[in-house]
Amino acid sequence: MKRLLLVLTFLLAAATAHAQTATVVLQWLPQAQFAGFYVAKEKGFYAERDVDLTLISGGPDVITSELLESRRATFATMFLSTGIQRRAAGIPIVNIAQLAQHSGMMLLAKKSSGINGIFDLYNRKVGLWANEFQLQPRALFRRSHIDVKVVPTGSSLDLFLLGGVDATSAMTYNEYHRLYTYGIDFKDLTVFHFADIGLDFPEDGLYALEETARRQPELCRKVVEATMEGWAYAFKHKDEALQYVQKEMESAHIPFALSHQRWMLDEIEKLFEFRDGSLSIELREADYDFTVRALRENGFIRTSPAYADFRKEVLQ
Structure with missing residues (x-):
């Protein structure tokens, strides 16, 4: 042995x-x-x-x-x-x-804010993550000739939930579902999924x-x-x-x-x-x-x- x-x-x-x-x-x-x-x-x-x-x-x-x-x-x-x-x-x-x-990246907005389409983002506060994570949103704003007020955000959704921003960055596999677990129904959200609007990186x-x-x-x-x-x-x-x-x-x-x-x-x-x-x-x-x-x-x-x-x- x-x-x-x-x-x-x-x-x-x-x-x-x-x-x-x-x-x-x-x-x-x-x-x-x-x-x-x-x-x-x-x-x-x-x-x-x-x-x-x-x-x-x-x-x-x-x-x-x-x-x-x-x-x-x-x-x-x-x-x-x-x-x-x-x-x-x-x-x-x-x-x-x-x-x-x-790409799993998206922008989310509450329908109650009156945002139902891309052009409704005009002059609104949009929470974006830092650096290269701003690439797709900025490409969208540039392509659509939309001026927005960019607000830097971290991984927390608090600013969006409390109304500090009108729209926010999210991932299909993370924040989108997290909002659902917080009690927000998917049907109450306006979703701009970059993969669906010609910005699928x-x-x-x-x-x-x-x-x-x-x-x-x-x-x-x-x-x-x-x-x-x-x-x-x-x-x-x-x-x-x-x-x-x-x-x-x-x-x-x-x-x-x-x-x-x-x-x-x-x-x-x-x-x-x-x-x-x-x-x-x-x-x-x-x-x-x-x-x-x-x-x-x-x-x-x-x-x-x-x-x-x-x-x-x-x-x-």
Whole structure:
């Protein structure tokens, strides 16, 4: 028995020594938005590929591109608009997997405020999140020639609920449903879903430094493959996936509401695309060019990174 334990210990040590270490920083606090990563970790999909992966939670004080640039993280998740903005600012990051092919961002208003259409937003107070999260609303205002009074907001919906703003930023998978749990019926809201009004920018993608993609292509391939397997499993086994989400949230001392996280996972699935039964991680050049153009026209970037430099294929 002792000899068997020694052999097993040796084999485990050898396997650990052989495994490549890597970290992925996620752009927000633990929630079902990242269920695929949690599943891939818990089910051993990274370990099966000899990758010893650590997940780092983000949050309001975590800028994932900074952790990537300083090499405190090997990989990071970001919206496509964020990735382009950071690349244009000189950070040598590349997109190695475009997970969310569509946008879940929206503007919400109470019908009781008299806002029923886009032009009703004229001269109204609109709560917007910071930085690149203002891209789509500002593109909408610019396209529609609407002047609004922008009010900076955080993740809280209090300002909207108390009437401090007439409309507010939201995500289909988060704030939209949170308002429902607060007692506001969906039918009492006017919804401007950017995916439905010609401003459908891809969101969550997986990024690495250009140097990492060049020097460690096998590591990039393994992490992308395992992550894809994690998401495919999460969508097919949602009850199990939500158990892992709950574990992550409770570990971070974040209240877990099953109904809300289930809604989030269902809505996140709508932002992904499956082709021939497999999860698509393609970054379409047309989507990329459209997002770059919107960033430039609204003053978020001054230069346009070339698609060929920004996108790196790691699956061969």
